Amino acid sequence: MVGIADIAKKAGVSMSTVSNVLNNRKNVGQRTREKVLKIAEELSYEHKTQNAEQRRKTIIVNFSDFDTLFYLDILHGINDYASKRDYHLLVCTANDLIHYANNDSICGVIVIDSHTDDSTIISIANKHIPVITLDRELSHQMIKSILVSNYEGERQLMERLVEKGYEKFAFLKGHDTTDSKERYRAFRDVLKENDIPFSRNDLYEGDWHEQGGAQAARLIMLQERMPQVLVCANDMMAIGAIRKFQDNGIRIPDDIAVCGFDDIIISRYLGLTTVNVPDYERGFLAGQALINIIDGIGDYETSHIGARVKWRSSTDSKR
Known part of the structure; x- marks a missing residue:
């Protein structure tokens, strides 16, 4: 047919x-x-x-990390705009994306899933289905990217930490995504500009989840001289690290300062210094951009969403 x-x-x-x-x-x-x-x-x-x-008024939202809280804010924003325009959402993981995208009822896709390969996204766009990516930038006439200003947000955080007098840093990465790469690049650039040495031994590999932060904290505690501050690529890992440190009698921020990125709700209650990303608005704008494209009035130019630092008690306010 x-x-x-x-x-x-x-x-x-x-x-x-x-x-x-x-x-x-x-x-x-x-x-x-x-x-x-x-x-x-x-x-x-x-x-x-x-x-x-x-x-046909159905759009796919593609993500897999159901334990990562900031996705819920993004999804909330997408749903609010889509509902206002009488669109339905279909949430699926990387493994199911191609299957559902082949359905004639789908008229657009929003991707926030690091597990989804670029080739999969491009294959969907090649079918003339408009795609919005929130976690990477791809060059294709049917793909629009809406990205967080990761570099600028992390840079603001690092510059202030240096001004506060911190000199020995550790960094906890997430999976090898655009977000993680940009945050780490800003981290290294600020250290280099201020002639602050950084050892590869102080670079830790995480998984975006609390367990990744807890594992990094365990490794840090094995060092003879701990870093003064642990900079984490997201809040979930920072929270995992803080809890592991505290379980072992290490005081935050007196013994080690910790900061994250995202500003998820729980971070506010734990006093975590972090970089705020307006995730609800990010989702709302993604839904708006996709439906505008579907209606023939949108564009495919890359957009950026600003991020700013939220200073809290997990870094030393007295420095």
Whole structure:
């Protein structure tokens, strides 16, 4: 059975453009309209009813780390905007993304899953399904990226830590993602600019979860001389490290300062110095950008969301 995706592929346009043409909307140029109608006729496509279009008003949100709290704020923001525009959400993991994206009911995808390969995302975009990525930047005419200003946020944090007089730093990375790379790059740049030495022995590999932070804390406690501050690539690992340190009688920030990135809700209660990312707004903007593209009024230019430091008791306010 011929579907909208088949017409879009042959015409070299998006599925939303085909839908707009078939439903006689005015936001499509005459040449494109004639091309789509001609291909639809050649393929013997039967445009059934408005109900068929309504069934297509579903977007996929792709993420896997259900234990990572900031995803819930993003999902909340996406859902609020999508609901306002009468769209439905389908949440799926990396393993199921291709399966669901092949369904003719899907009209767009939002990706925030580091486990999803670039090739998978590009293969979906190649089917003329618009994609919004929140965790990486990919060069493709059907992919728009909305990224956190990771470098600038981490740089603000590091510059102030240096001003406070910290001289011995450790860094806890997450998985090898754009977020982790940019945060670590800012960390190293500030140290280099201030002639502060950094040893690879003070670089720890984490997993974005509390257990990764706890493991890093265990390794740090084995050192003869601990760093003055542990800079973590996200809050969940910072929280894991703080809890492990405290379980072993190590005082925060007197014995070691700890800071994170994201500003999830629990960080505020634990007094964690971190970099605030407005995740609800990030999700809301992602939903808005995708649906605007579907409606033919959006663009694919990369956007950046600002991040700013929240100073709390896990770093020494007296320095």
